[in-house]
Amino acid sequence: MAEHPSTLAHQFDDVEQQHEASNLGMWVFLITEIMFFGGVFTLFTVYVSAYPEAFAQGSGHLDLALGTVNTAVLLGSSFTMAMAVRSAQTGRRNGQVVYLLLTMFLGLVFLGIKAVEYLHKFEQHLVPGPNFSFASPLAKNVQLFFSFYFAMTGLHALHMIVGVGILAVLLVQAWRGRYTADYCTPVEVSGLYWHFVDIVWIFLFPFLYLVARHAT
Amino acid sequence: MSTSVGEWRQHYLNAGYSVRSWLLTTDHKRIAILYLASITLFFLLGGVLAGLLRLELLTPHGDLVQAETYNKLFTLHGITMIFFFLIPSIPAVLGNFLVPMMIGARDLAFPRLNLASWYVYVLGGSFTIVAAVTGGVDTGWTFYTPYSSTYANTNVILTALGVFITGFSSILTGLNFIVTIHKMRAPGLTWSRLPLFIWAHYATSLIMVLGTPVLAVTILLVALERGLGIGIFDPVLGGDPVLFQHLFWFYSHPAVYIMILPSMGVVSELIACFSRKRIFGYNVVAFSSLMIAALGFLVWGHHMFVSSQSMYAGMIFSLLSFLVAIPSAIKVFNWTATLYKGSIAYQTPMLYAFGFIGLFTIGGLTGLFLATLAVDVHVHDTYFVVAHFHYIMVGGAIMGYLGGLHFWWPKMTGRMYPEGWARVAAAILFVGFNLTFFPQFILGFLGMPRRYHVYPPEWQILNVLSSAGASILGVGYLLPVIYLLWSLRYGAIAGPNPWGATGLEWQTPSPPPTDNFEKTPVVTEEAYAYSLPEASRG
Numbered sequence: 001m002a003e004h005p006s007t008l009a010h011q012f013d014d015v016e017q018q019h020e021a022s023n024l025g026m027w028v029f030l031i032t033e034i035m036f037f038g039g040v041f042t043l044f045t046v047y048v049s050a051y052p053e054a055f056a057q058g059s060g061h062l063d064l065a066l067g068t069v070n071t072a073v074l075l076g077s078s079f080t081m082a083m084a085v086r087s088a089q090t091g092r093r094n095g096q097v098v099y100l101l102l103t104m105f106l107g108l109v110f111l112g113i114k115a116v117e118y119l120h121k122f123e124q125h126l127v128p129g130p131n132f133s134f135a136s137p138l139a140k141n142v143q144l145f146f147s148f149y150f151a152m153t154g155l156h157a158l159h160m161i162v163g164v165g166i167l168a169v170l171l172v173q174a175w176r177g178r179y180t181a182d183y184c185t186p187v188e189v190s191g192l193y194w195h196f197v198d199i200v201w202i203f204l205f206p207f208l209y210l211v212a213r214h215a216t
Numbered sequence: 217m218s219t220s221v222g223e224w225r226q227h228y229l230n231a232g233y234s235v236r237s238w239l240l241t242t243d244h245k246r247i248a249i250l251y252l253a254s255i256t257l258f259f260l261l262g263g264v265l266a267g268l269l270r271l272e273l274l275t276p277h278g279d280l281v282q283a284e285t286y287n288k289l290f291t292l293h294g295i296t297m298i299f300f301f302l303i304p305s306i307p308a309v310l311g312n313f314l315v316p317m318m319i320g321a322r323d324l325a326f327p328r329l330n331l332a333s334w335y336v337y338v339l340g341g342s343f344t345i346v347a348a349v350t351g352g353v354d355t356g357w358t359f360y361t362p363y364s365s366t367y368a369n370t371n372v373i374l375t376a377l378g379v380f381i382t383g384f385s386s387i388l389t390g391l392n393f394i395v396t397i398h399k400m401r402a403p404g405l406t407w408s409r410l411p412l413f414i415w416a417h418y419a420t421s422l423i424m425v426l427g428t429p430v431l432a433v434t435i436l437l438v439a440l441e442r443g444l445g446i447g448i449f450d451p452v453l454g455g456d457p458v459l460f461q462h463l464f465w466f467y468s469h470p471a472v473y474i475m476i477l478p479s480m481g482v483v484s485e486l487i488a489c490f491s492r493k494r495i496f497g498y499n500v501v502a503f504s505s506l507m508i509a510a511l512g513f514l515v516w517g518h519h520m521f522v523s524s525q526s527m528y529a530g531m532i533f534s535l536l537s538f539l540v541a542i543p544s545a546i547k548v549f550n551w552t553a554t555l556y557k558g559s560i561a562y563q564t565p566m567l568y569a570f571g572f573i574g575l576f577t578i579g580g581l582t583g584l585f586l587a588t589l590a591v592d593v594h595v596h597d598t599y600f601v602v603a604h605f606h607y608i609m610v611g612g613a614i615m616g617y618l619g620g621l622h623f624w625w626p627k628m629t630g631r632m633y634p635e636g637w638a639r640v641a642a643a644i645l646f647v648g649f650n651l652t653f654f655p656q657f658i659l660g661f662l663g664m665p666r667r668y669h670v671y672p673p674e675w676q677i678l679n680v681l682s683s684a685g686a687s688i689l690g691v692g693y694l695l696p697v698i699y700l701l702w703s704l705r706y707g708a709i710a711g712p713n714p715w716g717a718t719g720l721e722w723q724t725p726s727p728p729p730t731d732n733f734e735k736t737p738v739v740t741e742e743a744y745a746y747s748l749p750e751a752s753r754g
Contacts, residue, residue: 009327010322010323010731011316011321011322011323011324011325011327011400012325012400013736017399017400020399021325021326021395021396021398021399021400024394024395024398024399025325025326025391025392025395028391028394028395028425029391031425031426032387032391032425032426032428032429033429035425035426035427035428035429035430036429036430036432036433037433038429038430039429039430039433039434039463039466040433040437042463043437043448043459043463046456046459047454047455047456050454050456051454054454128444128445128446128447129444129445129446130445140452140453140454141453141454143447143453144447144448144450144453144454144455147446147447147448147453147455148448150446151437151440151446151448155433
């Protein structure tokens with residue numbers, strides 16, 4: 001243990017072992033996340049097949065344009081995140097800072113657009129609860145659709161907020177030049193997380209905005 | 217602690233005495249001790265609640281508590297014992313202590329995450345305690361909707377959040393074990409040389425990682441439904457309460473295997489050590505752990521035979537549930553075969569291992585009754601079910617836990633427990649356990665439903681037997697608490713390897729130094745290489 005570099009935690013024998021462990025750890029964590037979201041997706045699938053009509057009506061009230069823009073924004077942020085990881089692997093400090101900033105910016109744009117959508121739903125009385133109103137004989141089941149809409153996009157947004165927080169920490173470290181070609185594991189595993197949250201949206205968007213709309 | 221003999225030696229216990237050195241430790245051994253203390257408190261709480269339940273059931277009338285209070289008592293008993301004692305018990309205490317030591321590592325892969333898991337556990341526990349003292353919760357530990365989401369007037373949200381939060385501690389523990397077992401084994405320690413304790417924990421970790429998130433999101437949705445009016449299980453909106461049961465049991469059936477698999481791992485170690493033999497059929501015993509973990513995810517519907525589930529689904533779930541008996545029986549047969557021509561020593565841990573085999577077998581066989589569709593319709597939600605799962609969870613899981621705790625106590629503390637008292641306690645526990653729960657099989661078969669505080673007078677004799685057994689059981693649990701604490705100061709000094717056991721953890725001094733191994737060990741032989749005269753190898 002004599003040549004233990006400062007970035008190597010005491011329990012590991014060498015940098016490679018630490019790198020592999022961290023990566024495996026993040027993959028296992030992402031599997032737990034898949035199971036977490038999988039539970040809600042399962043419920044949604046059951047209900048969309050039980051109430052196709054009502055879910056189509058509810059889905060029709062989602063803003064397809066904003067949803068599409070947000071999909072593009074998030075895909076863009078995955079690209080900038082991938083570039084940030086690349087910059088870390090090649091040890092380019094300026095690249096890391098710029099791409100992390102861009103990724104955070106796109107993440108915040110996504111959250112902003114999401115907030116606008118939520119606001120519209122609130123104004124249209126589409127938020128489940130006592131103030132929910134929907135002119136349709138299927139209003140009750142439509143409320144169920146919006147329960148899913150808010151639960152699923154809300155959980156996703158929560159993951160985005162955590163992600164932006166992680167990026168902020170990375171940004172400070174990158175600014176200080178902590179990440180080099182020899183040590184860039186935190187950027188890599190955070191990148192995995194960011195891509196995962198992106199992929200959740202890649203499933204959420206068609207499920208909520210597209211499939212449900214044409215469920216009948 | 218190491219005062220009487222030898223020169224002073226640095227180990228993990230004397231590495232620091234301040235409160236801070238414990239609360240901010242990242243040493244897996246110290247975190248194991250933190251867990252040991254906290255789960256013992258929850259166990260005592262759950263035990264007191266069980267005592268109150270049995271006291272109420274001493275007479276056919278509601279003498280001691282009213283129905284509402286009784287509901288809160290059994291709910292809290294279930295939640296405490298399952299989420300705050302049994303699930304963390306062996307993995308978070310013995311697993312935490314032993315997984316790195318058994319594979320020759322200095323610590324788990326993510327020590328800070330390990331400490332975080334304890335804090336998450338304590339936070340979840342606090343939520344539950346607060347919920348309990350500010351009015352309690354009466355949904356049963358199963359939180360069935362729509363009662364939990366719409367009708368119950370008790371602290372459901374707070375309790376649900378407590379369970380939700382503590383789930384993350386078990387996710388973090390499982391994640392840590394998986395990565396550690398994959399990436400941090402000592403040179404030469406191949407998968408086929410791993411102790412079966414490690415295999416069992418690997419299988420357990422898979423369930424923790426795959427199952428717990430599903431429970432988390434389900435419980436979260438119930439809390440959101442109560443708190444924000446998001447009506448995912450609300451029948452008024454067209455929501456389906458039975459879907460809750462599907463998702464709940466998707467985790468909570470495998471959760472039973474989170475409780476029993478680590479215990480099986482412990483028993484494998486005990487049987488091998490105290491019969492001085494290699495475990496018979498090492499490969500199949502290891503593989504059967506994975507098989508139990510995998511099958512565990514396919515049988516949840518057997519909790520729902522009478523819940524409007526399709527009959528054909530019921531038949532398939534019944535068949536799949538029978539399959540779990542195969543890997544379970546493989547283990548029991550292989551342990552028994554290991555004993556054959558072994559040089560058996562009847563030390564306390566071995567007594568617990570014997571207790572485990574007998575009680576788990578009864579619990580497992582009655583599980584087959586319950587997996588049979590027609591029989592289950594008859595005994596569903598009766599004391600037969602209660603007796604069955606207590607034979608698995610108390611007779612099985614806790615026997616294994618106590619056996620393991622005695623076995624590794626000298627390693628953890630450097631002191632021997634008093635052997636005589638420990639044997640007496642093991643015997644008392646065995647008698648008390650059977651007296652408590654065997655009458656419940658009969659009660660259930662006669663039709664006594666669970667979760668009622670009154671019952672017809674003709675069932676009183678069996679209930680009195682059960683309550684009497686519970687008091688004996690209580691004594692049996694208090695004894696180890698007392699003599700183990702006593703042994704911390706007065707127990708005989710244990711050498712590094714008082715049992716003459718194989719395994720890397722026994723090659724370190726007791727208690728082990730903070731870094732476990734001065735030099736990373738190199739493994740050159742299989743687990744359980746006990747040297748026996750050739751003739752008796754069988």
